[in-house]
Amino acid sequence: MNLSISALISAMPGAIAQGLIWGIMGIGVYITYKVLDIADLTVDGTMCTGGAVCIVMMLAGQPMWLCLLCSFLAGMLAGLITGLLHTAMGISAILAGILTQMALWTVNLQIMGTPNQAISLNNYDLLVSLRYITDGGYPFYQNPLFVVSLFIIAIIAALYWFFGTEMGCGIRAVGANLNMAKAQGINTNLYKVLGLMLSNGLVALSSALISQYQGFADINMGRGAIVIGLAAVVIGSVLASKWAKNFALKLFCVVLGAIIYYIVLQIVSWMRINPDYLKMLSAVIVALFLAVPYWKSRYAVRRKITKTTGGGGDA
Amino acid sequence: MLELKNIRKTFNAGTINEKLALDDLNLTLNEGDFVTVIGGNGAGKSTMLNAIAGIWPLDSGSIVIDGKDVSRLPEFKRAAYIGRVFQDPMMGTAGSMNIEDNLALAARRGKRRNLRWGIRAEERVAYKEMLADLGLGLESRLTASVGLLSGGQRQALTLLMASLQHPKLLLLDEHTAALDPKTAAKVLELSDKIVQEHGLTTLMVTHNMRDAIAHGNRLIMMSNGKIIFDISGEGKKKLTVEDLLQQFEKASGMQFANDRALLG
Numbered sequence: 001m002n003l004s005i006s007a008l009i010s011a012m013p014g015a016i017a018q019g020l021i022w023g024i025m026g027i028g029v030y031i032t033y034k035v036l037d038i039a040d041l042t043v044d045g046t047m048c049t050g051g052a053v054c055i056v057m058m059l060a061g062q063p064m065w066l067c068l069l070c071s072f073l074a075g076m077l078a079g080l081i082t083g084l085l086h087t088a089m090g091i092s093a094i095l096a097g098i099l100t101q102m103a104l105w106t107v108n109l110q111i112m113g114t115p116n117q118a119i120s121l122n123n124y125d126l127l128v129s130l131r132y133i134t135d136g137g138y139p140f141y142q143n144p145l146f147v148v149s150l151f152i153i154a155i156i157a158a159l160y161w162f163f164g165t166e167m168g169c170g171i172r173a174v175g176a177n178l179n180m181a182k183a184q185g186i187n188t189n190l191y192k193v194l195g196l197m198l199s200n201g202l203v204a205l206s207s208a209l210i211s212q213y214q215g216f217a218d219i220n221m222g223r224g225a226i227v228i229g230l231a232a233v234v235i236g237s238v239l240a241s242k243w244a245k246n247f248a249l250k251l252f253c254v255v256l257g258a259i260i261y262y263i264v265l266q267i268v269s270w271m272r273i274n275p276d277y278l279k280m281l282s283a284v285i286v287a288l289f290l291a292v293p294y295w296k297s298r299y300a301v302r303r304k305i306t307k308t309t310g311g312g313g314d315a
Numbered sequence: 316m317l318e319l320k321n322i323r324k325t326f327n328a329g330t331i332n333e334k335l336a337l338d339d340l341n342l343t344l345n346e347g348d349f350v351t352v353i354g355g356n357g358a359g360k361s362t363m364l365n366a367i368a369g370i371w372p373l374d375s376g377s378i379v380i381d382g383k384d385v386s387r388l389p390e391f392k393r394a395a396y397i398g399r400v401f402q403d404p405m406m407g408t409a410g411s412m413n414i415e416d417n418l419a420l421a422a423r424r425g426k427r428r429n430l431r432w433g434i435r436a437e438e439r440v441a442y443k444e445m446l447a448d449l450g451l452g453l454e455s456r457l458t459a460s461v462g463l464l465s466g467g468q469r470q471a472l473t474l475l476m477a478s479l480q481h482p483k484l485l486l487l488d489e490h491t492a493a494l495d496p497k498t499a500a501k502v503l504e505l506s507d508k509i510v511q512e513h514g515l516t517t518l519m520v521t522h523n524m525r526d527a528i529a530h531g532n533r534l535i536m537m538s539n540g541k542i543i544f545d546i547s548g549e550g551k552k553k554l555t556v557e558d559l560l561q562q563f564e565k566a567s568g569m570q571f572a573n574d575r576a577l578l579g
Contacts, residue, residue, distance in 0.1 A: 166428035169412075173420050176409035183368070183407065184476070185394035185424040 008270045012263070013133050017144040019262035021128070021209045023152060023255030025225065026232030027159070028202035030254050033233055035163070036175040036195040041097035042082045043203045043229060045104025046075045047222030050204025051211030052111040055119050058212075064127055068208055075204025076197040078104060083193030093192075108219055118216040126212045144213060151209070152255055155202065160248040162198075171195045203229075227282050232258035234289035261285075316516040317344040317484055322366055322376035324540075336362040338540035339376065344484075344518070348547075349510055351527040352520045353559070354537035360520040361402075363537070364486045367518075369393040381483045395425025398477030398515075400470065400490040400506075407473030410462035414453060414472065417461055418442045421476035445475055449505060467498035471505055478509045485510065487519040491526075503530065524556045536562060 025047065032040040050071040057067040078100055085096035109115065121129050128144040140146055162168045173181040174191045181188050203225075211217040236257030240250045264285075269275065324337040336359050344350060352360050365371070367378055369390040377386045380396045401407050408417050419434040439457065446454040449471050453464075461469060470490055477485060487506060491499035507530060510517050521527050527534055533547035534554065543566035546554060 162430075164433050165430045166423055166433050167430055169416060169420055169433035170428050172412060172416075173409050176411045177406070179401075179406050180409050181420075182390045183394055183399045184420050185391050185426075186420070186428070187391050 015266035019259030020148040023258035025206035029229030031199040045101035047225035050207030051217035054208035055217040071208035076201040079197035079200030083196040087189035115219040318379040349531035358537040359540040398482035402489040404466040404469040415457040485517040
């Protein structure tokens with residue numbers, strides 16, 4: 001047993017880099033779960049699709065930016081399918097996501113040809129890689145912490161702009177009050193589909209980055225992704241509840257949430273806890289964080305009732 | 316301005332709960348008509364408004380607004396012609412968005428939404444003036460979340476949003492029923508003012524007979540999915556609650572005993 005602090009500290013940059021990349025995924029989940037008020041389970045499939053597309057295209061010698069763009073588009077396509085299942089075929093959003101996720105398993109295997117596709121830094125110029133951190137000797141602008149941070153700033157800026165436009169406001173209205181949105185002439189079905197596409201596009205982009213970072217795409221890499229995304233969102237909203245009113249700051253908090261999640265995960269694995277327990281632990285953490293606002297509101301109501309009855313007694 | 320031709324709607328057709336909600340109903344509104352709608356529970360008042368708004372398709376019949384047949388248009392497309400205020404103050408506004416965002420959404424009703432910024436600076440100035448006209452102190456709270464407003468404030472805001480685009484038709488569905496009497500009176504007064512200012516053709520459903528008599532230039536009474544009484548002009552001005560109760564008894568007979576309590 002070696003529980004040295006230095007081992008933990010040296011593992012931190014890797015954990016933070018992973019958190020940053022998953023933060024992009026968390027932003028995608030935020031768009032469906034918080035903005036559109038839909039729990040979209042497509043992401044468990046999309047979280048592999050993006051990586052599969054990216055790695056296979058890179059192995060075929062395509063330029064990096066094209067690979068990332070195609071990953072993003074593939075994710076949007078997955079979101080489109082879920083959106084159509086939901087709006088055009090009347091399937092509940094959660095079930096529509098599960099159906100697409102199921103179908104994506106086959107699609108992902110077809111894209112990769114095998115359950116796993118590896119890519120090596122020795123033969124390919126990767127945009128982000130764990131080895132840029134661990135090997136040493138790479139300039140700072142190749143450090144994943146720096147590169148992914150730039151990505152995140154660009155994504156948050158673009159989303160801040162988009163959700164401020166007439167179209168983006170329409171998507172927000174659909175999530176905030178469906179009845180009101182229809183009464184104000186918003187094509188609610190169209191905007192739900194748009195939101196789902198945007199969300200899954202970002203998830204696929206995150207997937208493309210994470211598979212480069214770890215050096216492979218794997219058919220199982222998306223399993224349980226929604227829980228990690230939700231963890232980022234709920235931890236992020238607890239952080240944001242105090243001070244972040246601005247949309248960009250809220251998204252930033254989601255990224256922070258993902259980073260915190262991966263730091264906790266790193267600590268857990270540093271403590272030599274059986275990795276088989278991790279999924280259970282994640283589920284419990286997310287369940288607790290989701291319960292906090294509910295418990296808070298109940299507590300607030302009870303306190304209000306005690307206060308008023310108490311006041312009545314005095315008078 | 317509005318023509319309802321033989322509109323018919325049955326809910327839960329073929330089941331034990333089958334209910335004929337609109338029974339080949341006919342109604343024509345002239346431009347600038349302010350019509351109050353009364354009737355017992357289940358008479359079809361709200362159903363008629365929902366039919367016009369396009370919440371669900373009709374079984375048969377047609378709806379024409381300003382010469383255009385909208386019977387087959389989905390709800391969001393009909394919204395271009397219609398402003399609506401609902402009974403539930405939560406329903407007409409987005410609580411998690413702020414006041415100016417809600418107004419800006421309403422200002423774009425019936426227009427293409429594209430990638431221009433969602434609200435312009437000159438709009439803000441205009442909204443401030445309109446909110447000041449409401450006399451509720453909302454003009455200094457443009458960026459406050461609508462969820463923080465009271466029910467009356469939210470209804471007033473919904474009213475403003477509904478009338479912002481000067482719609483061909485304004486539908487008020489018991490929009491003061493969920494408010495306390497004082498606030499309800501204030502919102503009704505605002506409704507009157509806004510309707511008159513823009514000369515809006517309006518349908519207002521209410522449970523309150525006195526309100527139905529005091530407002531508008533025409534009154535219709537519904538029962539079992541039909542219009543059973545329709546009065547306007549001088550006749551309406553002389554109308555009393557007693558007259559209405561008598562009319563109700565005459566037209567609907569047996570029903571009256573059940574509905575008297577609700578209408579009184």
